[in-house]
Amino acid sequence: MPSIMLEFEKPIAELEAKIEELKNFSNEKGINLTEEISTMQAKAEALKKEIFGNLTPVQRVAIARHPERPGTLDYIKHMFEDFIELHGDRYFGDDRAVIGGIAKFQGLPVTVIGHAKGKDTKDNLARNFGMPNPEGNRKALRLMEQAEKFGRPVFTFVDTPGAHCGMGAEERGQALAIAQNLARLMKLRVPVVNTIIGEGGSGGALAIAVGDCLMMLENSVFSVISPESFASLLWKDPARSQEAVGVMKMTAYDLAELGIIDEVVPEPLGGAHKDHHEIAARLGGTLKKSLESLRKMSVEEMLQKRYEKFRGIGQFISG
Incomplete structure (x- = not known):
């Protein structure tokens, strides 16, 4: 409880x-x-x-950030079998803010990648509060390419305030690592299903949020920047962060209305943190349905639909 x-x-x-x-x-x-x-x-x-x-958008942000909200490891535990975690980017090191490996989903071999924030202070520090460094994004890229090589579908779980913006991260090519992931995901020749399970912040989220089907849990959020940073940069007043949440249209229902995400997954009453088993069962059913639909397509059809999906985002007709 x-x-x-x-x-x-x-x-x-x-x-x-x-x-x-x-x-x-x-x-x-x-x-x-x-x-x-x-x-x-x-x-x-x-x-x-x-x-x-x-719920107001501000309240949904609070639920998305709830310390007891289930994370990637919880969903792996409840929805996948025989998970084997794989480590390192083969360049610099292993970033614990990003978890990835191979597992079975409904008996099918798959690759699973997601952010991990940690469950207590010590774990949060070890995982950098779920903010990936370039090596985390490169690890994700390595696992995506491995999945393509062996024909495994990819599931990603997004839950990060944003990519780490420290000097070391920039020196090791943070922007390039994110850009490479975006480009590679657009062309990956296996089904890719993305889920925003908590916070989907900035490039840290986008680096593993491009695919054929993008869904969000009901009380998750997805935006180009955090409300606090938005208020600081645009209004020079971080105290206006709650006002920024409404302006940014970052909730699941806002983004579904804008056509940016494909499906909103309902949460148990009170939020996903109230019942880990129930939300895992609901999400598992939605993932299964999405994967079954994608596997019926040819690779060429799947890639074309993926291209059209992202080209269509942000298009407006006037007059």
């Missing part, structure tokens, strides 16, 4: 605490309060549906 509470969840928590008090009082005093407890439980459920059925 998630232990970290978001600000807008407090009314629900207060009501649930009262329900627990009533249950304890009923047990201690031997008084039958079943009817009263049922009434309050119904109120709590209605309140949850009201709050989570009308």
